[in-house]
Amino acid sequence: MSAQAESRPADVVAGYLAAFSIFASAISLAWHPLRLVAPAIVLALISAAMGGRHQRLAFAAVLIAAFCFFLGLTISVVTGRALW
Numbered sequence: 001m002s003a004q005a006e007s008r009p010a011d012v013v014a015g016y017l018a019a020f021s022i023f024a025s026a027i028s029l030a031w032h033p034l035r036l037v038a039p040a041i042v043l044a045l046i047s048a049a050m051g052g053r054h055q056r057l058a059f060a061a062v063l064i065a066a067f068c069f070f071l072g073l074t075i076s077v078v079t080g081r082a083l084w
Contacts, residue, residue: 011052018047018054018061025061025068033072034084041065 021043028036044061047054076083 007053010050011054014047014050014052015054015057017043017050018057021047021061022064025065028068029072029075032082032084033069033076037065037069037072041069 021040024036024040024043028040041062044058044065048058048062050058073083075081
């Protein structure tokens, strides 16, 4: 018996979805916020619903996506850039 618990494929997919959501949320601050943040929020919520080993990463992805949504829209309004 190994000391490390075996990971299910769903755990690995949830981790990748959460990481991709964080990446897309960060990129959305420099590009059009609504084009990337909306799918990033969906990916973060899907990874949170999958659960598993990466629950804290999925929770962080949801929080980061929500924060980037607010910050991205604020930056776009202040600088006069297009939201979409």
